[in-house]
Amino acid sequence: MKFEDMQVIWDSQKDQKMFALDHDALHRTLIKKTRCIELGVTANELGMIAICLFVAAEQLRDPLFDQVNHYKIFGGAVMVCVAIWMLLKRVARIRKERGFDDSLCGDLDRSISHVEYNIALARSFQWWFLVPALIIVVVKLYFGDPEGRMFSIATMTGASILAMSVVHLGLRCSQIPQKRDLESLRLKLTTEQ
Amino acid sequence: MNDTEHKRIFDDWISTHRGLLFKVLRAYAFNAHDQEDLFQEIGFQLWNSIPKFKGDSAVSTWVYRVALFSGIEWSRKEKRHSDKRENLDVLEHMGGLVPSDEDPRIAWLYQQIAKLEPIDRSLMLLLLEGLSYKDMAQTLGITQNNVGVKLNRIKKALARQSKETNDHEI
Known part of the structure; x- marks a missing residue:
């Protein structure tokens, strides 16, 4: 069959009866889905920012309301810096994703950029979260009450290993394959073959 | 843009380009459940694309691009979609998306x-x-x-x- 024959078959659909649509149900579904997805997309970033701010508030509570405690001020300041850094990264990501071309290729680039951002964040997790958190704990252990020090070290080590494992599992099972798929699609679209 | 205006544009796009969406659905999803799922995904992407539409291209081109990208992305995630499917009956007669005659x-x-x-x-x-x-x-x-x-x-x-x-x- 020639392509021209296929075109004739295709054009015959113009007279075909179209499916019915429940607009109200569609609106309800879309609003619900938009809220869910927005929450999912921002939960990771905003969740981490919230955790940083919570830890910072926890650290700064005593120095502000009770007595000056320098290691706690230091810890609080570190976590506030991490929260600000994350917020700036988020703003930069949103700005970058707005700049892509309005085309299928641009859509793929935007998706790739988003996944790359998540991968970079996951790969550097130990530097922007674990190390600052560990510094706070180590400083606290050094200056703080020696009682229960071993328990704190064990908890800290266990929590760090667990956090790193979860982040790396997400990288290996979700983000890296997702990036590979998207790049493969982009290559198929842009390669002249 | 207020909610009413957003809904009006969306309904207009969906109604005007229903034939186009129908074709994308059939090209990328091959059973009623998947077509329902993909239709929701396309609808979601179209809904969110409305504030970004500046009128630089024809609406049909814009709708096509959004629908095709949704179709391609949906195909990529097809396996995941088949595991988590939610039938919300947006298309009133899914069995009838493809006419019997x-x-x-x-x-x-x-x-x-x-x-x-x-x-x-x-x-x-x-x-x-x-x-x-x-x-x-x-x-x-x-x-x-x-x-x-x-x-x-x-x-x-x-x-x-x-x-x-x-x-x-x-």
């Missing part, structure tokens, strides 16, 4: 398109819809030369597929 040659043509890679399916749909190479290049974000090269290859593949199909199947 449809010309069997149309179903055959969709089968041939379905055999193509997701990216190639998008090009084939644009070609069959009669878009110019320039419009296709703009919609896809690739060069006109690339569009030409790809379409030549796709047409050859389709011709080969159709030869392999027995006449009684068409």
Whole structure:
């Protein structure tokens, strides 16, 4: 069959009866889905920012309301810096994703950029979260009450290993394959073959 | 843009381009549940694309791009989608998305398109819809030369597929 024959078959659909649509149900579904997805997309970033701010508030509570405690001020300041850094990264990501071309290729680039951002964040997790958190704990252990020090070290080590494992599992099972798929699609679209 | 205006534009786009969406649905999803799922995904992407639409391109081109991207992305995640499916009955008669009295040659043509890679399916749909190479290049974000090269290859593949199909199947 020639392509021209296929075109004739295709054009015959113009007279075909179209499916019915429940607009109200569609609106309800879309609003619900938009809220869910927005929450999912921002939960990771905003969740981490919230955790940083919570830890910072926890650290700064005593120095502000009770007595000056320098290691706690230091810890609080570190976590506030991490929260600000994350917020700036988020703003930069949103700005970058707005700049892509309005085309299928641009859509793929935007998706790739988003996944790359998540991968970079996951790969550097130990530097922007674990190390600052560990510094706070180590400083606290050094200056703080020696009682229960071993328990704190064990908890800290266990929590760090667990956090790193979860982040790396997400990288290996979700983000890296997702990036590979998207790049493969982009290559198929842009390669002249 | 307020909610009422947003809904009005969305309803207008969906109603005007229902035929286009129908074709994308059939090219990328092959059963009623998947078509429902993909329709929701396309609707979601269209809904969110409304504030970004500046009128630089025709609405149909914009809707096509959003629908095709959703189709390609949906195909990529197809396995995941089949595990987490939610039937919300947005399309009132999903069993009837494909009319019972449809010309069997149309179903055959969709089968041939379905055999193509997701990216190639998008090009084939644009070609069959009669878009110019320039419009296709703009919609896809690739060069006109690339569009030409790809379409030549796709047409050859389709011709080969159709030869392999027995006449009684068409």
